[in-house]
Amino acid sequence: MNETISEEEFKKLIELLCQKSRIAVLTGAGISAESGIPTFRGEDGLWKTYRAEDLATASAFSRDPKLVWEWYNWRRGIIAPVNPNPGHKVLARWEKIFPDFSLITQNIDGLHHKAGSEKIIELHGNIWKVRCSKEGTITDNHDFPLKELPPHCPSCGALLRPHVVWFGESLDHEILQKAYLLSSTCQIMFVIGTSAVVQPAASLPLMAAEAGAKIVEINPDPTPLTPYSDFSFRGKAGEILPSMDKFIDRNLS
Ligand code: BV8
Numbered sequence: 001m002n003e004t005i006s007e008e009e010f011k012k013l014i015e016l017l018c019q020k021s022r023i024a025v026l027t028g029a030g031i032s033a034e035s036g037i038p039t040f041r042g043e044d045g046l047w048k049t050y051r052a053e054d055l056a057t058a059s060a061f062s063r064d065p066k067l068v069w070e071w072y073n074w075r076r077g078i079i080a081p082v083n084p085n086p087g088h089k090v091l092a093r094w095e096k097i098f099p100d101f102s103l104i105t106q107n108i109d110g111l112h113h114k115a116g117s118e119k120i121i122e123l124h125g126n127i128w129k130v131r132c133s134k135e136g137t138i139t140d141n142h143d144f145p146l147k148e149l150p151p152h153c154p155s156c157g158a159l160l161r162p163h164v165v166w167f168g169e170s171l172d173h174e175i176l177q178k179a180y181l182l183s184s185t186c187q188i189m190f191v192i193g194t195s196a197v198v199q200p201a202a203s204l205p206l207m208a209a210e211a212g213a214k215i216v217e218i219n220p221d222p223t224p225l226t227p228y229s230d231f232s233f234r235g236k237a238g239e240i241l242p243s244m245d246k247f248i249d250r251n252l253s
Contacts, residue, residue: 024104025102123165
């Protein structure tokens with residue numbers, strides 16, 4: 001299964017999964033890596049070329065909205081043609097087989113949705129939604145390439161901005177409260193493909209651990225959360241989740 005987890009431990013985890021009712025999952029850019037989307041801090045990480053502060057902030061947008069939109073348009077170009085990978089698909093299946101299952105993601109790529117997950121909490125927004133910077137109206141926009149850079153609001157002509165949370169901006173209150181509630185009441189929390197650096201998302205697993213939940217980390221590399229994890233699988237989500245799912249299938253049937 002995985003050199004860091006013994007067979008016996010793994011069996012215990014599967015039993016726990018098939019017993020336990022409340023399961024929460026927190027995902028980061030790593031779960032989309034095998035779909036071909038660069039992570040933020042990985043080798044070909046998005047940030048390597050651009051400093052987050054330079055582009056994913058309100059001050060960058062007010063300074064140069066065209067540059068910020070050129071960057072989001074570029075990212076749309078990477079995301080539009082790719083498909084969910086087996087990791088996304090297993091989580092979509094788990095939503096259907098586990099009675100109390102919640103998916104919280106930091107990703108704005110929309111791949112969980114594309115994989116068939118329905119109950120998704122998008123902590124940091126979605127790259128396929130835009131918001132009028134004056135009226136605040138949120139609309140779906142799957143244009144690629146964007147017809148106009150920067151795009152403007154069709155009703156009031158003001159600048160449109162990506163409906164994402166930028167650094168220095170607070171998360172949507174309701175969404176954050178829901179994430180806090182699910183984290184502090186779950187019995188198992190999977191933490192998949194995140195470097196656990198960006199707050200407040202990185203605090204959710206600590207809240208879950210604090211509340212007595214078992215923490216299951218899946219990441220090729222150790223993270224600041226590894227010491228708090230009951231199970232820490234060193235490997236790729238798109239490989240580990242399908243093999244875990246096979247065992248669950250056997251145990252649930
Ligand atoms: C806020 C949307 C109130 C936009 C994003 C406390 C202490 C210090 C700093 C702060 C703090 N509180 C707030 C801050 C500031 C800041 C912050 O956390 N800064 C960090 C850098 C220290 N937080 C904020 O500004 C938040 N707002 O707190 O408001 C406030 C404001 C100011 C001050 C106080 C309070 C807003 C944060 C949200 C920002 N928006 N995205 C966009 O995308 O354009 S964050 C963005 O970066 C992502 O959404 C994600 O959250 C983060 C990237 O992290 P990951 O997803 O984990 O990706 P990463 O590349 O880092 O890691 C990938 C991992 O996957 C790696 O570990 C790798 O090993 C692994 N992996 C690779 N391949 C695979 C894999 N795993 C599995 N399978 C594989 N195949």
